[in-house]
Amino acid sequence: MNDMNKNNKVLRFMTCGSVDDGKSTLIGRLLYDTKTILTDTLSQIEKTSKKKGMTALDLSLITDGLQAEREQGITIDVAYRYFSTGSRKYIIADAPGHEQYTRNMVTAASTAQLAIILVDARKGMLTQTRRHSYLTKLVGIKHIIVAVNKMDLVNYDENEYKTICEEYDAFASAIKLNQPEVNISFIPMSALNGDMIVDRGDSLDWYKGSTLLETLENIDTTEKTKKSQLRFPIQLVCRPRDSANEELHDFRAFMGKIESGSLKVNDKIKVLPSNHESSIKEIRIGEELIPEATYEQSVTVSLNDEIDISRGDMIVQKEDILKGTKNFTANVCWLSESKLSTNRTYLIMHTTRLSKAKISSINNKININTLDTEQAIELKANDIANINFKLAQPLIVDQYSQNRGTGAFIIIDETTYHTVGAGMIEIVE
Numbered sequence: 001m002n003d004m005n006k007n008n009k010v011l012r013f014m015t016c017g018s019v020d021d022g023k024s025t026l027i028g029r030l031l032y033d034t035k036t037i038l039t040d041t042l043s044q045i046e047k048t049s050k051k052k053g054m055t056a057l058d059l060s061l062i063t064d065g066l067q068a069e070r071e072q073g074i075t076i077d078v079a080y081r082y083f084s085t086g087s088r089k090y091i092i093a094d095a096p097g098h099e100q101y102t103r104n105m106v107t108a109a110s111t112a113q114l115a116i117i118l119v120d121a122r123k124g125m126l127t128q129t130r131r132h133s134y135l136t137k138l139v140g141i142k143h144i145i146v147a148v149n150k151m152d153l154v155n156y157d158e159n160e161y162k163t164i165c166e167e168y169d170a171f172a173s174a175i176k177l178n179q180p181e182v183n184i185s186f187i188p189m190s191a192l193n194g195d196m197i198v199d200r201g202d203s204l205d206w207y208k209g210s211t212l213l214e215t216l217e218n219i220d221t222t223e224k225t226k227k228s229q230l231r232f233p234i235q236l237v238c239r240p241r242d243s244a245n246e247e248l249h250d251f252r253a254f255m256g257k258i259e260s261g262s263l264k265v266n267d268k269i270k271v272l273p274s275n276h277e278s279s280i281k282e283i284r285i286g287e288e289l290i291p292e293a294t295y296e297q298s299v300t301v302s303l304n305d306e307i308d309i310s311r312g313d314m315i316v317q318k319e320d321i322l323k324g325t326k327n328f329t330a331n332v333c334w335l336s337e338s339k340l341s342t343n344r345t346y347l348i349m350h351t352t353r354l355s356k357a358k359i360s361s362i363n364n365k366i367n368i369n370t371l372d373t374e375q376a377i378e379l380k381a382n383d384i385a386n387i388n389f390k391l392a393q394p395l396i397v398d399q400y401s402q403n404r405g406t407g408a409f410i411i412i413d414e415t416t417y418h419t420v421g422a423g424m425i426e427i428v429e
Helices: 003-007 023-033 039-051 067-072 099-109 127-138 158-174 212-218 223-227
Strands: 010-017 079-084 089-094 114-120 143-149 183-188 236-238 253-257 262-264 268-272 276-285 292-294 298-303 314-317 325-334 345-350 353-366 384-395 408-413 419-428
Touching (some): 010 023, 010 099, 023 079, 023 089, 023 212, 099 127, 114 127, 143 158, 158 183, 183 212, 262 276, 345 384, 345 419
Parallel strands (some): 010 089, 010 114, 143 183
Antiparallel strands (some): 236 253, 253 298, 268 314, 325 384, 325 419, 345 353, 345 408, 353 384, 408 419
């Protein structure tokens, strides 16, 4: 099995949509029907369900881990769950449906490869469905499953399902979500009864497509990785100080995670921002020597030449024209209860490099309800805006649409060191 296929063996996906569309129940059903819930967890859920006066198992309790969530019956924080089948491993993020937790949803979406957007078959498209679809577009998720849930409450009516599909298609066109590189599919289901989640059930005979699990099993997430250029930010310079081991006296290597592309022994590379050139001598994972490393692997690399490299530098292919910049425009989701101020200096953390930054201007703020743009002089928690940044030190960045790993950054309050914002680079100057 090659490394690209190995990467395709793990799928990160999130569930999102409006309140009470059944996101937590969907994940609970998926875990329950794939028999990946631990016995003690299942026992605890049975007890809690009985305490709430329910005769059946409340599967939403599997993901709602906070006490406040269980008491109120809502999802507040992002809940991560893990399961695997015979052919794939999954990392699931259950995002909150309430508007006030938009920042939590953006956090979940930042690493997701696929989004399941739930729509209640009785209610159709709601404001939060539109909001989450727009945020899905903003963070660049290329695979979207529109799950028309609670079909049991509309008597599994095919016309109700088709009406919602048509309505969503029209909205996707309006916000330019349905681009050629974006894969949107629709599945009718009942998470409560388990129809079309893992098993097909007996009530949706008119639907001839795949179940949710079959769709997840067959999603190909390698295409973007294959086309991406090498981006290897240096996290640590490795110089062992074991005086008893003479072999390590001259050892010098560079450690980090490959954000995109791949790296082979003998590849010709250059180091940014210095532009010094060399070639790859060895690649290690732990103490094991490997001939090639790829996207998302954390590796140790040594070069054939002595080059001054520090944390925050980036290794790219020799012919790459990428260079550092001190100015860019980005879409930012403000995460902090403290408002963004254009008069303050912030820290930008991009891959392994840190730079002070000033906000040149707030170009516009997105009204997350109407999806219109409006003028703004400050941002409060959950606001999303298009902002121009001016940096003190150059960063080696890509447009987010071209490379999620090197097109994203976080904003840090330089006084408290709290993360206050997350950004996606749109224009590099």
